[in-house]
Amino acid sequence: MNISHIEHIGIAVNNLDESIKYYEGVLGLKCYSIEEVADQKVKTAFFMVGQTKIELLESTSPDGPIGKYIERKGQGIHHIAFAVPNSSEALKQAEERGVQLVDKVSRKGAEGLNIGFLHPKSTQGVLTELCSKE
Numbered sequence: 001m002n003i004s005h006i007e008h009i010g011i012a013v014n015n016l017d018e019s020i021k022y023y024e025g026v027l028g029l030k031c032y033s034i035e036e037v038a039d040q041k042v043k044t045a046f047f048m049v050g051q052t053k054i055e056l057l058e059s060t061s062p063d064g065p066i067g068k069y070i071e072r073k074g075q076g077i078h079h080i081a082f083a084v085p086n087s088s089e090a091l092k093q094a095e096e097r098g099v100q101l102v103d104k105v106s107r108k109g110a111e112g113l114n115i116g117f118l119h120p121k122s123t124q125g126v127l128t129e130l131c132s133k134e
């Protein structure tokens, strides 16, 4: 699937403002974008670290995917996202290799990227996102 790099690491947080204070005040990173992704019921904040981003995810609803995740596991690392040239192609390849998909076809995620998730049951326990600009 031609992964080029880790596009971002997604981290579930209870409160975006509190977490931004830590990432900026302690780690010295700069939040360059805050965006709501309505269909995923999340508000996101992005930080650049080299060519990899940190994506903080705060749930806007208890019944959203991040709300449910935090209820089960608390805040912490939620997923890893790999950059690929074409996420639809990469999803298809993963499925051909026996991976259970969360998203059968890619959809629009934060920052206008085309994204799709692989189910952690098929990825050694790590919720995995594939994303591309195409």
Ligand code: ZN
Binding pocket: 008, 009, 010, 055, 079, 081, 129
């Ligand atoms: Zn993500």
